[in-house]
Amino acid sequence: MALAVTAVxxxxxxxxxxxxSVRISPSQYRQSIADIFGRxxxxxxxxxxxxxxxxxLAIGAARVSVTDSGLERYDELARGxxxxxxxxxxxxxxxxxxxxxxxxxxxxxxxxxxxxxxxxLYRRPLTEEEVQDEVRAAGETANKAHDFYAGLSAVLADMxxxxxxxxxxxxxxxxxxxxxxxxxxxxxxxxxxSFFLWNTTPDKILLDAAQSGQLQTTQGLRRQVDRLVxxxxxxxxxxxxxxxxxGFSDFETLSKDPSFFPRYTLPxxxxxxxxxxxxxxxxxxxxxxxxxxxxxxxxxxxxxxxAALYRxxxxxxxxxxxxxxxxxxxxxxGDLRAGILSEASFTALYSPSGRTSPTGRGKALRETILCxxxxxxxxxxxxxxxxxxxxxxxxxxxxxxxxxxxxxxxAGCHKLTDPIGxxxxxxxxxxxYRTTENGVPIDATGELNGHQFVxxxxxxxxxxxxxxTTSCVxxxxxxxxxxxxPAVSDPQWRQIMDKxxxxxxxxxxxxxxxxxxxxxxxxxxxxxxxxxx
Amino acid sequence: MKKLWTRRRxxxxxxQGGAVSVGLPILDCLLNTNGTAFAATGSGLPVRFATWFxxxxxxxxxxxxxxxxxxxxxxxxxxxxxxxxxxxxxxSGGQVFLDGQSNNTHFxxxxxxxxxxxxxxxxxxxxxxxxxxxxxxxxxxFHSIEATCSGDPKATWSARAGSGLQPAEVSPLALYTRIxxxxxxxxxxxxxxxxxxVMIRKSVLSVVEDERQSLMKKLGASDRxxxxxxxxxxxxxxxxxxxxxxxxxxxxxxxxxxxxxxDKQQTVMMCVDAMQRHDVMVGLLAHxxxxxxxxxxxxxxxxxxxxxxxxxxxxxxxxxxxxxxIDAALGYQVKCAWFTQRYMEALHNFAAILDGIHEGDQxxxxxxxxxxxxxxxxxxxxxxxxxxxxxxxGAGGKMKTGLHIPKPGxxxxxxxxxxxxxxxxPVSSWGTKSNQVSSPIYEVMV
Numbered sequence: 019m020a021l022a023v024t025a026v027x028x029x030x031x032x033x034x035x036x037x038x039s040v041r042i043s044p045s046q047y048r049q050s051i052a053d054i055f056g057r058x059x060x061x062x063x064x065x066x067x068x069x070x071x072x073x074x075l076a077i078g079a080a081r082v083s084v085t086d087s088g089l090e091r092y093d094e095l096a097r098g099x100x101x102x103x104x105x106x107x108x109x110x111x112x113x114x115x116x117x118x119x120x121x122x123x124x125x126x127x128x129x130x131x132x133x134x135x136x137x138x139l140y141r142r143p144l145t146e147e148e149v150q151d152e153v154r155a156a157g158e159t160a161n162k163a164h165d166f167y168a169g170l171s172a173v174l175a176d177m178x179x180x181x182x183x184x185x186x187x188x189x190x191x192x193x194x195x196x197x198x199x200x201x202x203x204x205x206x207x208x209x210x211x212s213f214f215l216w217n218t219t220p221d222k223i224l225l226d227a228a229q230s231g232q233l234q235t236t237q238g239l240r241r242q243v244d245r246l247v248x249x250x251x252x253x254x255x256x257x258x259x260x261x262x263x264x265g266f267s268d269f270e271t272l273s274k275d276p277s278f279f280p281r282y283t284l285p286x287x288x289x290x291x292x293x294x295x296x297x298x299x300x301x302x303x304x305x306x307x308x309x310x311x312x313x314x315x316x317x318x319x320x321x322x323x324x325a326a327l328y329r330x331x332x333x334x335x336x337x338x339x340x341x342x343x344x345x346x347x348x349x350x351x352g353d354l355r356a357g358i359l360s361e362a363s364f365t366a367l368y369s370p371s372g373r374t375s376p377t378g379r380g381k382a383l384r385e386t387i388l389c390x391x392x393x394x395x396x397x398x399x400x401x402x403x404x405x406x407x408x409x410x411x412x413x414x415x416x417x418x419x420x421x422x423x424x425x426x427x428x429a430g431c432h433k434l435t436d437p438i439g440x441x442x443x444x445x446x447x448x449x450x451y452r453t454t455e456n457g458v459p460i461d462a463t464g465e466l467n468g469h470q471f472v473x474x475x476x477x478x479x480x481x482x483x484x485x486x487t488t489s490c491v492x493x494x495x496x497x498x499x500x501x502x503x504p505a506v507s508d509p510q511w512r513q514i515m516d517k518x519x520x521x522x523x524x525x526x527x528x529x530x531x532x533x534x535x536x537x538x539x540x541x542x543x544x545x546x547x548x549x550x551x
Numbered sequence: 552m553k554k555l556w557t558r559r560r561x562x563x564x565x566x567q568g569g570a571v572s573v574g575l576p577i578l579d580c581l582l583n584t585n586g587t588a589f590a591a592t593g594s595g596l597p598v599r600f601a602t603w604f605x606x607x608x609x610x611x612x613x614x615x616x617x618x619x620x621x622x623x624x625x626x627x628x629x630x631x632x633x634x635x636x637x638x639x640x641x642x643s644g645g646q647v648f649l650d651g652q653s654n655n656t657h658f659x660x661x662x663x664x665x666x667x668x669x670x671x672x673x674x675x676x677x678x679x680x681x682x683x684x685x686x687x688x689x690x691x692x693f694h695s696i697e698a699t700c701s702g703d704p705k706a707t708w709s710a711r712a713g714s715g716l717q718p719a720e721v722s723p724l725a726l727y728t729r730i731x732x733x734x735x736x737x738x739x740x741x742x743x744x745x746x747x748x749v750m751i752r753k754s755v756l757s758v759v760e761d762e763r764q765s766l767m768k769k770l771g772a773s774d775r776x777x778x779x780x781x782x783x784x785x786x787x788x789x790x791x792x793x794x795x796x797x798x799x800x801x802x803x804x805x806x807x808x809x810x811x812x813x814d815k816q817q818t819v820m821m822c823v824d825a826m827q828r829h830d831v832m833v834g835l836l837a838h839x840x841x842x843x844x845x846x847x848x849x850x851x852x853x854x855x856x857x858x859x860x861x862x863x864x865x866x867x868x869x870x871x872x873x874x875x876x877i878d879a880a881l882g883y884q885v886k887c888a889w890f891t892q893r894y895m896e897a898l899h900n901f902a903a904i905l906d907g908i909h910e911g912d913q914x915x916x917x918x919x920x921x922x923x924x925x926x927x928x929x930x931x932x933x934x935x936x937x938x939x940x941x942x943x944x945g946a947g948g949k950m951k952t953g954l955h956i957p958k959p960g961x962x963x964x965x966x967x968x969x970x971x972x973x974x975x976x977p978v979s980s981w982g983t984k985s986n987q988v989s990s991p992i993y994e995v996m997v
Contacts, residue, residue, distance in 0.1 A: 039774045064725070067704045067718045083714040083780035086694055086787040090729075093788060097752075148762070155758045159751050172755040180759050181766060181781050189769055271703040273818040278865060284816070370858055371820045372865030394655045418874070447865075 038188040039181075040080045040501050042213070043068060045258055047184075049218035051099060054138045055112055059102050063095040068267060072503060073385055074494060075262050080501030089179065096178035103174060104167040117166040123157035124166055131170060132156065132177075140182040141212075141220055142205040143229070152177070186213060190541055202539045204228035207239070211533055214499040215246040217258035243533045247526055253303055255529065257295050259498050263491070264358075265367065265386055266291050273371050279448035281327040282366065285342060289324050290362035290449065296344065297358055302525040309491055309523040313357040313478045316349040327362060328355060329451050354444055354451065357478040359383070362449025369447040376415050376439025383438050387481060389490035392434055413456035416440050437465035441477040488523050489515065495525075496532050510537035596910055596918055598947040599846045600683050600974055601836070603901060603923040604661075604708055605894040606857035607872050607930040609939045610883035615643045616955045623955040628888065631895040635902045635943060637953045638916060640995055642940040645963030646928065648985030649935065657855025657926045660935040664924050665708050667964050667982030677712035679967050679981070680922075683974045684847040692794045694787055695847035696839060698726055698832045700825040701854060702818035709849040713780035719851060723811040723831045730839045731807055734791075738799035738843055745796045753792040759785060804910045805842035808835055822859040822868070822890055825852065826897045833901040841908045841915055850901070852894055855926035859890060872930040887930060898923060902943050919944035922970050938963045942970070942995075949973045951995045964988045969995060 042050070044065040051061055066088030069078035084092070103112050113131050117124035132152045136144040144152075152173045160169030177183055186209050190200040202210075208228040212220040220228070224242060232238030246252060261267070269291055274282040296319040301307040307315075321342045325332035334343055349355050358364060368382040369375055384390040419436045441464025446452045453460060462473040466480040481487055489506070492515055497503045504511045514531045521527035532538055609628040616623040623641075625633055632639060647663030652670065654660070663669045665678040684695045699706035699719040707719040720726040736743065763782055767775055811831050819825045829852060836848040853859060857868040866874070868890040875884040905916035921943035928937040940963065945952050950973050958965065964982040969991040971978050980989035 038771060039777060069715070083777040084784050085711065085714045085717045086784045087697070087717060088714075089781070089784035089788055090791070145765070147765075151758050151761055155755050159755055163747070163751060168751070172751055173758060175752075176755055176758045179785075180762060181778060182762060184781075185777075187766075187769070187774075271701075271818050273702075273816070273820050275820055275860070275865070277863065370867055370870065372860055372867060373870075375870075394653055 040076075040186045041082055041084070041184060042186055043075060043079060043258075043262075045261070046213055046217055046219075047095075049216075049254060050139075053218050053221070054135065055099070055103050055108075058108070059099055061095060062098050064091050065095075066091055070265075070267070072497070073263075073389065074497055075267060076498040077501055077503070084184070092179045092184060093175070096175040099178060100171040100175035104171045109167060113167075113170065120166050121164045122166060123160040123169060125153050125157055127166070128153050128156040128160075128170060128173075132173060135174065136177060137225065138219060138222075139177050140180075141186070141209045141225070186210070188541075200541055201234070202541060204231065204233040207233050207539060208242075210499065210538070211242065211246060215243075215255040215529060215533060216249070216251045217254040218251075240534060243530055247530045247533070252526065252529070253299050256299060256303055256525070259495060260295060260298050261291070262498060263386060263494050264294065264363065265382070266363070268367060272367060274366065274448045275371050278372060279446070279450065281323075281450060282362075282448035283323065286323050286327055286362070287366075289321050289342065290366060292344075293319055293321075293324060294358050294361050294363040297361070300346075306524055306526065309525045309528075310482045310487060313359055313482045313487070314475075316351070316353070316356045318347055318349070318361070319344045320347045321345070324362070327448065327450050330355075352475075354474050356475060357482075359387075359442070359478055359481065360445065360474045362445075365442055365445040366447065366449040372447060374415060374439075374443065374445075374447050376419060376443060377432060377435045378439065379442055380435030380438035380440075383481070384434060387490060388484065388486040389493060390434075390486065393431055413458045414460060415443060415455065416461055438477065440464050441471065442474055444473065488518065491525070492518055492528055495528055496538070499532055500538060504537065508537065510535055596947065597687065597689065597846055598949065598974065599840050599848075599915070599919050600680065600687065600970075601840075601847070601919060601921040602665075602680050602708065602849045603898060603921055604849075604851040605891075605898070605923070605925050606657075606853050606855050607868060607887065607891070608925045608927045609891055609930075610888065611877060611929045611931065612937055613882035614939065615937070615957065616641065619955050619957050621953050628883075628891050629895055629941075631892065631899040632902070632941070635899065635906070638902070638906070638943060638945065640942045640950075640952055641955045642942075642958060642963075642966050642992070643937065643955065644957045644959035645938050645940065645961050645966060646936040647938070647963055650984045650986075654933070654935055656933045660928075660938070661708055661855065661924070661926050663935070663982075663986050664938070664940075664963055664967060666710070667967065667986055668984070669986060675710050676715055678708055678710045679971055679976075680709050680847055680849055681711045681717075682976055682978070683971060686976050687846045687974060689846070690790065690794065691843060691845050692791050693730075693839070693845040695849060696720070696726075696730065696836060696845050697849045697851075698836060699851045699853065700819060700828040700832060701852065701858070702816075703854055706851045706854045707849065708851060711780075711783075713776060713783065717849075719849075720832075721817055722814045723828060723835065724813050726832060726835050727808070727810050730835060730844055731810075734795055735807070735842075735844070736795055736799055737807060738802045738805050743798040749792050749795045753789060753796070756785065756789055756792070799843060802841065802843050804908050804915065806838065807842070808838045811835075820858065820860055821862060822893050823862070825859055826893050829897045830900050830904075833897075834904055837901075837904045837908060837915060840905075840919070841910070852897065857890065861889065872933070875931075877931060884931060898941070898943075905944070916944045918947045920946040920950060920970060920973060922966075940966045942966075946973050949997050951997055954995060956992055956994055958992070962986050962988050965990065965992055972996070 048061055051059055066085060068075040069082050071078035071081060102108060114134065115127040115130045117127045129149060133144060133149055156169035156173045159172045160166045188206040189203045191203040193199045193201040205228045208220040208224045212218060212224055227233045227238060227242050233242060269287060272287065297315065298312060300317060301312055301315055302309065320330060320332055321344055322332055322334045323342065332345060332347065336343055354360065368379045381392045384392050419432065441462050443460045443462050444452060464471055464477055466477065467484060469480045471477060471480055493503050514535055517531045518528045614626040614628045616626060625636060647660045647669065649659065650669055652659060659669055662675055666675065680695065688694055695709060697707045697709050697717050697719040699721060702721050704718040704721050705716065707716055710716045720729065766778060770778060819828060833850060836850065839845050840848060860867045868887065871884065871886045875886050877883060878885050902916060905919060906914045908915040910918055923941040923943065925939060928934045962985065964986045965988045968981040968988050971981065972991050973996060980987060982988055
């Protein structure tokens with residue numbers, strides 16, 4: 019059965035219909051709380067799991083609602099945060115006024131606090147009606163509990179579970195330039211920009227630009243985008259995007275058998291993600307490098323624990339007490355390890371706990387890096403040619419899978435995945451280096467879209483040169499911002515791609531172009547129907 | 552007209568207006584002599600519902616008993632359930648019809664069984680356990696509780712019609728804390744004191760409720776639907792708080808379980824460890840049912856692609872279903888069968904825990920319907936035919952037990968329809984296209 023690879027982006031949806039409500043992610047929630055109340059507020063508790071749709075949690079976030087147990091969890095988080103914000107340790111800095119009496123209500127002070135915090139949490143000024151409701155509730159609670167701060171805390175907890183905080187809404191307003199038409203309002207734009215570029219709630223300057231109307235002008239938008247992109251905080255946006263694109267949420271449930279992989283410890287699991295994010299930030303933000311070079315760059319960062327997993331000689335002579343100190347490191351020319359596909363964040367993440375799965379790695383590369391869908395196996399597949407690993411004839415993954423691919427029913431899909439994954443077989447299930455499997459030397463020849471190569475370096479070069487690599491990251495970056503994949507035939511999308519190419523695939527320039535494009539702020543059809551309602 | 556004063560009404564009246572303490576004895580005598588009803592109120596003991604999911608079927612076709620009806624010979628795969636053969640039913644031969652959809656392995660078959668329809672991977676909504684929960688909930692603290700032993704909170708098949716999959720608890724300690732932590736009100740406690748913090752929290756929630764109208768006006772249809780689901784969840788939260796403020800009915804069968812130890816790690820790789828976690832978790836779930844905290848629980852051992860392994864063996868259960876040859880003499884995959892045996896032992900343990908909780912002269916298991924299902928019929932082929940479905944418990948006398956019901960080629964959704972009707976869901980037809988059924992399996996209905 020011959021099965022074609024489907025380019026996900028071209029099959030994607032609607033060019034004009036994006037979502038108009040997106041649930042903020044756990045990392046956006048955490049970052050928002052840290053930015054509004056400071057890092058000393060501990061966020062203890064669990065979040066409802068995110069949903070991955072079309073390869074991104076950001077697209078899933080545009081479709082999900084919240085379950086009963088999910089709201090229970092938000093409520094626990096909210097109560098924990100609200101209690102800390104007004105406690106004796108924090109109230110002096112976080113509550114900008116003192117009540118007449120700490121044992122009862124003070125509407126004026128409550129109004130001052132709730133108005134200022136509400137603007138940051140809801141990412142827009144509160145309406146007078148909202149303020150009145152909240153001040154009244156705070157007052158009633160304060161009088162019942164004989165505690166002014168209990169009133170503030172109760173209402174703040176409410177705001178933290180409100181859909182106005184948990185969801186990012188895109189509201190519309192009449193467009194003065196086009197009579198009878200609507201456009202996204204300035205606050206919706208401010209939120210979209212801030213969560214995309216900084217992975218957090220808009221800061222005061224951005225909200226002020228929305229309030230003054232500057233954000234609705236070409237020049238004003240450009241000024242804010244340039245400010246956000248040139249800030250060091252853009253690193254937060256880059257990290258959040260690549261964590262989503264590379265599927266790092268799956269690390270939560272990843273384990274390796276310590277009896278087979280003693281070097282793959284819990285710290286190493288965390289460090290392997292951090293290694294890749296550091297490599298990405300270094301290449302794309304610090305060096306303003308070419309996105310494609312992520313797959314071939316010899317430059318990375320290591321801890322001694324990671325170095326041990328990779329069998330890289332690395333001595334920590336800087337101190338005697340920090341086993342997880344990070345060191346910049348460059349692999350020597352010709353080393354098997356270069357680029358992010360050779361790192362454990364890829365090779366271990368896409369392997370079962372006991373042994374590798376070239377099919378799984380190949381499928382992951384197709385889907386996450388090239389945006390190509392791999393069809394599911396047919397329902398009536400006959401596996402009788404796949405034998406037990408203890409069968410002396412099939413000692414390596416290549417031997418097992420070659421038997422599998424000899425079946426026409428299986429060959430279609432496995433040709434898409436296995437030749438990619440087999441090139442990475444020198445990396446075991448934990449990402450460690452190996453040259454043999456069950457005593458047989460590993461043959462790491464592979465193939466991607468007609469290009470034959472040997473080993474991880476050959477694969478890295480093929481991915482670097484594949485045109486799908488750059489179009490994939492661009493469509494996913496757009497979807498990370500908007501919650502939907504762009505129609506690749508849209509002229510405005512082509513402009514974004516042309517400018518990305520002209521910048522030598524500078525990723526920050528891609529983010530900038532997406533943030534500036536009218537396509538990004540096109541009014542969703544669902545919002546239009548509401549406007550006409 | 553004479554007013555009926557139930558015990559709860561009296562207590563509510565006493566509690567109006569604030570925090571008071573009321574001393575009450577534990578009243579075993581509330582149950583009538585059969586243990587089937589609350590003597591004082593006349594209300595029947597509630598029938599409760601559970602689902603229990605295990606991965607990768609039972610075997611090829613050899614597991615089907617040779618005879619139908621009672622006193623059938625249990626297949627070797629189900630041997631651990633022998634002590635409960637009289638309290639269970641085994642349905643065989645049913646299938647999920649794909650209706651032109653591809654078999655998205657480990658998903659489509661379950662989607663068909665639990666939602667009655669087959670569609671894309673994004674279309675998993677409205678599993679029938681949530682429909683049952685809507686009917687039997689009756690103001691319990693939790694609409695339902697989901698748990699899994701594998702460490703993956705997405706290992707769950709319970710999905711409400713609007714908000715989708717309900718995440719599973721992965722940690723026994725977190726599960727315990729959620730049910731039996733500080734917010735738990737022991738129904739048999741002599742003294743009941745409503746928590747003033749809960750009263751405050753409940754009253755202030757109305758501020759969020761008030762935001763509904765202004766938001767609704769500004770949203771399109773799909774976003775209004777999402778917001779509706781949000782407010783459904785908010786009402787569940789309010790209900791939970793309201794229940795904490797009421798003195799609960801005494802439940803003689805309720806005892807507070809011991810707090811489990813903290814988890815060493817979230818993800819479990821070894822089958823033995825997962826089964827140990829299972830036993831702790833189902834113990835907590837059973838106590839939650841006995842203590843009136845919920846009437847529906849959902850347990851999934853693992854995701855369909857079970858990654859569980861045996862000590863010292865790098866290959867996991869799911870991989871073995873693909874790679875292990877079928878033993879010519881036995882007719883099944885031997886290494887896979889080892890895992891299936893462990894899963895069925897776990898199911899035995901769940902049944903034993905439920906059967907060990909006495910409610911009058913019967914047991915919690917007698918007052919339950921436990922629906923046990925899997926993702927594939929024949930695991931080696933990952934087929935959606937010849938599904939084994941197991942039910943445990945007599946559903947408060949509404950379900951006959953001890954039977955093998957072969958339905959070769961029939962839609963397996965008939966078992967789901969039967970379960971819904973037994974649990975009191977007013978549904979005469981369920982499912983879509985070829986999976987739509989309107990005839991329950993009368994052989995097991997009383």
